[in-house]
Amino acid sequence: MHLPQLWRPLVLALHAAAPALAQVFDTYATFNALAGNGDSTDAALLGNYYNYWKLLSTNATTNRTTWDLTRSARMATTSPKEIPMSGNRASAIIEPSRSAFVIIDMQNFFLHPKLTPSATLGRAAVGPTVNLINAFRESGVKILWTNWGFDDYDLIISPPVDLDGFSDDHTRATSFCSDMGTIEGDNGETVQVGKKLCRGSWNARPYGDLDDEMVRGVEQGTDFYFNKNRVSGLWGAQTPLGLYLQENSITTLFFGGVNSDQCVWGALLDAYYKGFDVVYVPDCAATISPWYAEQMVRYNADLNGFIANSSDIIAALKG
Template identity: 35%
Template sequence: MTRLGSVAANSWGVSHTAVDLVRPIVTPRPVSLPATPQTLTFDLARSAIIVIDMQNDFCHPDGWLASIGVDIAPARAPIEPLAALLPALRRNGVPVIWLNWGNRSDRLNLPPSLLHVYDPAGQGNGLGAALGGEDRHVLEHGSWNAAIVDELSPEPSDIHVAKYRMSGFWDTPLESILRNLRCDTLLFAGVNSDQCVLSTLTDAACIGYDCIMLDDCAATTSPGFCADATRYNVRQCYGAVATGADLITALT
């Protein structure tokens, strides 16, 4: 029989005369690491990492946040830990999913409530606003602004999903991709930890995924108490908090 499916773990066996719906058995690859509230063991073979919004508008000195006076130093803090962790995960067969804010140029799927968050006085300096050259429009898909920062060069095997809300599950194919990958456990990284990371993680937990926030690979430009509250809420209600550094140690 020929295997039919976009990924081996979720494929059928097919021939001219028969269809075999039994998926291949995936050998578990457990790994354990320190975490709060408890030490964790999870299966690398049923996991993926979601890296959220590590893009120029949030993390580059010439990006949108810096242009409106935000100190982006915290948003750049996950770059080095992620640069160390992602190759280790790829070597262990863990899918890397880049979940980047990248709006349509016409913003037709964005309601006024969302536009108001970033342009409260209607001055035209929010989502889609021109920021320099012709290819620079705030968080617009295909623009320099929405591109991943140069220090975190993706590999061809990585998966890219554009999002349009704080959570990456609304109006995107993220959940369909995760189902097709046969994932149970999701590692979360990126910015801002108290906004887009937490929103996506919360939705993931609510639909049944095991969620782990990697604290050294996530950060926020919000005040420190926001990061503290995020860590508390994740470990109290939605999953666990660990570090990429400890995961690298566990993988080696």
């Protein structure tokens, strides 16, 4: 076959590189070289060298399972805890130092009765959330506050659907970072609500007792605060939250917050896609949507990971 003169150097270079290219594209061999035991013969292991679960037991009657999520064959453990679950999987052993409680959008904007009167279930979730925060801190589990918090750049890149969804009149003028005016506080004082979900504004801060908990935890170094500019704090290739999880070898995530069928679900689903263990804590989460939306979250969270009640988690951590 006659090749155009211009192509000849490229073809010759590819021909010379063929052995190297074959090695690069032999992904199975490459994986085994890196992972060592990627093709484990242990039938109890599911996953690979870097990310796996170990099956500890299966109930012959209910088929409910107990899993070891510590990855202890390659990562050190401190004081693993077995957490009872309420879904199809009966329990899971976690490593506290590689676990985190992700609290999503429990902000004044979504929970304060003057701003969202219908968020009664969300306000009811504050007490269990505070209790779980303190139990997790004592056990070495990190607390990760993940909230809407826009800056000027976020306004530029925000998609039209989000701008419209948070607008009062379908215009940018009443969407993110628009002035929300004032409300009367609990003691009759005037509260500057601030710019809508803009970083540093009062409406973007955690609601009620959660604000004090966040400040205290950040000062102690047990808690970390992450701004987000999408429904999910883990969307796309990387986010501040995602980078923290990666750099600190976090593998197991407990989720709470509002709204459960929107931002909580979005983050949980992205975490599931990225290979994290996901645990939904329903009494620390809520939504203003119809009940069937919450049912969807619980059903699919059980499929994609685990479901656990905060009181059961606290008892297991202290046991």
